[in-house]
Structure formats: structure tokens, C-alpha cells
Amino acid sequence: MWNPEIPFNALPPLPPKDIDLEPRQVLKATIDARIALATLAQAGRLLPNPNILTHAVPLLEAQASSEIENIVTTADALFRHADSGGGDQATKEALRYRSALFTGVESIKNRPLTAATAAQVCSTLQGRDMTIRAVPGTRIYNPATRRIIYAPPEGADLIRGKLSDWERFVHADDDLDPLVRVALAHYQFEAIHPFHDGNGRTGRVINILMLIEAGLLHDPILYLSRAIIARKNDYYRLLRAVTADGAWIEWILYMLDAVRVSAASTTRRIDAIRVCQDDIAERARAATTGGRDARFLAVLFEQPYCRINTVADRCDVSRQTASSWLHALVGTGLLSDRKVGRELLFVNDEFLGVLTRPE
Known part of the structure; x- marks a missing residue:
């Protein structure tokens, strides 16, 4: 007889015996x-x-x-x-x-x-x-x-x-x-x-x-x-x-x-992410030079928070170019910027909303 206060040293191995596990x-x-x-x-x-x-x-x-x-x-x-x-x-x-x-x-x-x-x-x-x-x-x-x-x-x-x-x-x-x-x-x-x-x-x-x-x-x-x-x-x-x-x-x-x-x-x-990604990519391409760089768009959808150094490294561009691309999207309302400590982060708010939205 199992007792919750006594260590269950008699825990039997799997599979359990004499049970149809797939009725x-x-x-x-x-x-x-x-x-x-x-x-x-x-x-x-x-x-x-x-x-x-x-x-x-x-x-x-x-x-x-x-x-x-x-x-x-x-x-x-x-x-x-x-x-x-x-x-x-x-x-x-x-x-x-x-x-x-x-x-x-x-x-x-x-x-x-x-x-x-x-x-x-x-x-x-x-x-x-x-x-x-x-x-x-x-x-x-x-x-x-x-x-x-x-x-x-x-x-x-x-x-x-x-x-x-x-x-x-x-x-x-x-x-x-x-x-x-x-x-x-x-x-x-x-x-x-x-x-x-x-x-x-x-x-x-x-x-x-x-x-x-x-x-x-x-x-x-x-x-x-x-x-x-x-x-x-x-x-x-x-x-x-x-x-x-x-x-x-x-x-x-x-x-x-x-x-x-x-x-x-x-x-x-995933379906909502795909719709969001297509919509933002279309608006980014129309609004800024950086929006036409496929690698840049990919970075924006790998993490909703993005850093200048990440864009520069992944897109093989200078920090100045990466910064201008990100700030341009902030100017169009596609991203927002947020100061966290000494660091400036760029937030893909629509993507973040899709990821965190309860069902």
C-alpha cells in the first residue's frame, strides 16, 4: 500500500504490467x-x-x-x-x-x-x-x-x-x-x-x-x-x-x-508571425534603404529586441550604417527604441506583440 510519507522505493519499472496502454x-x-x-x-x-x-x-x-x-x-x-x-x-x-x-x-x-x-x-x-x-x-x-x-x-x-x-x-x-x-x-x-x-x-x-x-x-x-x-x-x-x-x-x-x-x-x-513578417518587410522595403536588405529583415525577426552591433555583424556593414537603418525604421514607426542601462535597443513591437499575445 503506497504511503505518501514513506519513500517510494518500490516504484515499479516501466511499462506498467497488466494494463492496455493504448485503448x-x-x-x-x-x-x-x-x-x-x-x-x-x-x-x-x-x-x-x-x-x-x-x-x-x-x-x-x-x-x-x-x-x-x-x-x-x-x-x-x-x-x-x-x-x-x-x-x-x-x-x-x-x-x-x-x-x-x-x-x-x-x-x-x-x-x-x-x-x-x-x-x-x-x-x-x-x-x-x-x-x-x-x-x-x-x-x-x-x-x-x-x-x-x-x-x-x-x-x-x-x-x-x-x-x-x-x-x-x-x-x-x-x-x-x-x-x-x-x-x-x-x-x-x-x-x-x-x-x-x-x-x-x-x-x-x-x-x-x-x-x-x-x-x-x-x-x-x-x-x-x-x-x-x-x-x-x-x-x-x-x-x-x-x-x-x-x-x-x-x-x-x-x-x-x-x-x-x-x-x-x-x-x-507561426501563422501570425508569417503575416506580421510579410507586412513589416513590405513596409520596410518601401520606407528605407535598409529595408531592402534581406539579411537586415532576417535579423529583425530573429529577436524582437535588436542591437546596432548585431545588425552590423550580421549584415556586414559599419556601425554607422546599421544605426542609420535602425533609426530610419524608428522614424517610420516600424520599430521603437528603448534605453536599457547604457545600451540602446530597437524593438520590433508588432513582432513582440505576436509572440507574447495570449490565446
Whole structure:
């Protein structure tokens, strides 16, 4: 009998036994999620500059995933400090999430996803070397009542063994759909809770890495954590229900729906970006000399905040020319300028609005 106050050293390995993990409702939800992911991939390919997505979406994902852990910053602050790594503590933590995501993506290009990948991701997230929990006493509390709701397994060797089982499941050669595998693996990682801190965000990075490994995403362009934020209470309730009652189907359906909703939402955002990009490019070409430089227009849509040095370097022009191009667009109202400390930033406000606008 599971007791939330006693370390769950008996956490069983995956897959769960004697359960049909892909009944009809799961198969239907899987198909819907796959269609949404394929539509997202197609929308991404239609953008003239794919760097728009690989710069912007991970920052939005960083903000949402951090917010689940009550690390609250704004998308505006993240975009403003994306290149400098500055800002308040919450902004810096969220920016580390983006770095951790990119770290994980680069890692799985060279070797399969493993517990070592998770440790590397978590270390980047936390800004220090993260190792397997060795000290007993970790407990998860209800933030409102402060009651213990879960005690993860204890003992470094035991945790390593469970992570080895988790690795084998992640790469198992069976007929389980990759999206169902992501759902099960996410629960298991959170239940193992291998590190002293950062497990939730590390687990959400791993979700994206598993989708990339499975070929369902080519780049980290799925804004998945926003769907979890929208149903945050359900997320924690269903995680607990798997532990307490073996409620796997409800959990799988929740995760499949989160993927479907996130893919559809990100696709709509991409469509809006494309319309915004085409409109601004047309007006910029008509208004200024710089607006006719394709490299300049590309820079304006990789980050909503732009620096003179960035334009000069990317467009192979002098600082004076870069400055004149940017100020010309400020004069036409296509950009605004903002002083941040000693630095002058140029803001693509319409693009920023598309990226941060809630659905």
C-alpha cells in the first residue's frame, strides 16, 4: 500500500504490467496529437527564416515551464535580456532553461538520451553541477496545506538503478507509440525525482528531447509548457493519481491533449508571425534603404529586441550604417527604441506583440 510519507522505493519499472496502454480513446488522441505535430512542422517549414522559431519558441517555453515552478518572469523581460543573460533572478533562471534545452538538443545529436543527459540538462538549469540525490529526507509538499503528498525513492544506488530502468524504457524496441512513451517516461522521471532541485523543468526539457529523438519534431519549437500551465492543477493531480491508483490512461490522455493543444497553438502563432513578417518587410522595403536588405529583415525577426552591433555583424556593414537603418525604421514607426542601462535597443513591437499575445 503506497504511503505518501514513506519513500517510494518500490516504484515499479516501466511499462506498467497488466494494463492496455493504448485503448481506443488513447489511439484516437494519439492520432489527433500526431496530426497537430505534423501541421506544426509544415507551418514551420513555410517560414522564410526558421531561426525565428528556434530563437523565440524556446524563450516562451522557458517562461512557461519556469512559471509552473513559481519562477515568474515576463516574455518581454526574457526577449530583452536574451543575448545579455541579464535581468532579475527569475529572468536569469528562465534563460538558463533555454540554455538547458539547447544543451539537451545538442547532446542528443551525438548520443542517445540518457540519465547523463538529464544530469547535464539539470546542471545547466541550476547553474551548478547536479548529481544524484544522496541525502535522505526529500519530500514533496502541497503548497497550500504543507502536507506531504509524495516521498520519492531514497538512496543514490537505488535511484541510479531506477534511472537505468527508465533509460531502457525510453529506448525500448517495442510497438508503443512514441507519444505514449513520452507520457509514461515523464511520469517515471518525476516519480524518481533524481536531483535535489530542478526535476520538473528537467523533465519538461526531456519531453521535447524525446519528441525530437522520435522524429516528431526537428527542432525545439513546441510550446508545450503553456498547455500544462493552463491545467496545472490537473497536471499534479494526475501525476499523483498514477502513483496512488495506477490511473495511467487518464495521465496519458492528459499528456496527449497537451501535445495536441500546444502544437495547434504554436501553429497559429507561426501563422501570425508569417503575416506580421510579410507586412513589416513590405513596409520596410518601401520606407528605407535598409529595408531592402534581406539579411537586415532576417535579423529583425530573429529577436524582437535588436542591437546596432548585431545588425552590423550580421549584415556586414559599419556601425554607422546599421544605426542609420535602425533609426530610419524608428522614424517610420516600424520599430521603437528603448534605453536599457547604457545600451540602446530597437524593438520590433508588432513582432513582440505576436509572440507574447495570449490565446
